[in-house]
Amino acid sequence: MLKDQEFERKIGDVLSYSNDIIVKLEHSMNDFKELCENFALENSAVDNELIGNVSNTTLASQKEAYVKAVLSIVNSTNAYKSAYATHYDLAYEKKSNFERALHEILQANSRFSIVILGYSGSMTKFKKQFSIMEKLSKDLSMKMNSISTEVDEQRAITAEIDKLLILLEELDAAKRNMGELEEISAGKYKKEDKSDEIKRIDAIVSGKHNELRDLHLQIDQRVEAIKSLIAPLERAARKYDHESGEKSTLSHFITDPIKNIKNEIDYSEFVAKLKKLRDSVAASSLMLKNSENISEAISTVLDANIYEDIAFINSERKRANEIKDEIGEYDYELQNMLKSYKTLRDSKDMIASANERISNIAADILSSKSTIESLFLKYYGTPIAIDLAL
Helix, strand or coil, rough: CHHHHHHHHHHHHHHHHHHHHHHHHHHHHHHHHHHHHHHHCCCCCCCCHHHCCCCHHHHHHHHHHHHHHHHHHHCCCCCCCCCCCCHHHHHHHHHHHHHHHHHHHHHHHHHHHHEEEHHHHHHHHHHHHHHHHHHHHHHHHHHHHHHHHHHHHHHHHHHHHHHHHHHHHHHHHHHHHHHHHHHHHHCCCCCCHHHHHHHHHHHHHHHHHHHHHHHHHHHHHHHHHHHHHHHHHHHHHHHHHHHHCCCCCCCCHHHHHHHHHHHHHHHHHHHHHHHHHHHHHHCCCCCCCCCHHHHHHHHHHHHHHHHHHHHHHHHHHHHHHHHHHHHHHHHHHHHHHHHHHCCHHHHHHHHHHHHHHHHHHHHHHHHHHHHHHHHHHHHCCCCCCCCCCC
């Protein structure tokens, strides 16, 4: 689509630079994989002073399990969807995969600490290669974060285009209904007059569509608000999880709070972990460059009580699905009514109402069209004219 082309033209230099880093990361990850495979085959020297009375059999078994776990993590970085709207989306997915993989490798190191200690001599090469990957990952994240404004712009245009497409579908359905009404008015069918009932259902359906749009807007606003609060804590959470070694991680909640905070028990655990993170930052036991900002961000999240927002989002999403079902039922009833009866003595008011609905939808379409054209000019400096046959 044109919006994707303009977006990628605007971020072309950053995207090109990011893709260069991604290629280096892929090569580095392959080198890390090769180190793992070689480590699995070699008879590495054991540092008995660091592992105490652990038997060679146990250590060898743990080594095999460690290599299997790490290779699984490395291989998972190549799992992508079959299609992406933009090259940026693919790059972002790869960035996220690499960040997740590095975090999971650190978790594996914590779980298999006996292997790390027992084969400390062999770990030197691993540490060096991991440092290279970690630096590349940080560079990639910094580079892609530098275009957050451009990403927000593209999302705004995408949301408006999605809205326009929904309105066009509504207009098409309204016109089909109008065509059937005109056939009925012309005397094609003859039976009892149900014009008042049709008008009533048509008004209900129109109201349901408006309610659904309002619900989606409220949900999107709450979701974005939560993401804005949580985003500054992602990096600190990963570092806290690594250092704490807790089985249940703070990152699990931070990555997708709406999905993973399912009830008050989850929220209580999330709050407890946030407070531990704040205590660690305050005690300087967790070294962060921007510790004051992190502490403020934690306090902001705690004060915000996002569980209420999450409960609201889940409740409204459930309600949105219910409304969609209701619209489907009303549409089915309306279609059957229009097809079943044979006459309509008084259809003028109903047709006028249907015409009014078509006019209102058309006005919304023109407004959305104007907004999209304005956003293209504002964000990309590209004048466009959307041609619509209404």
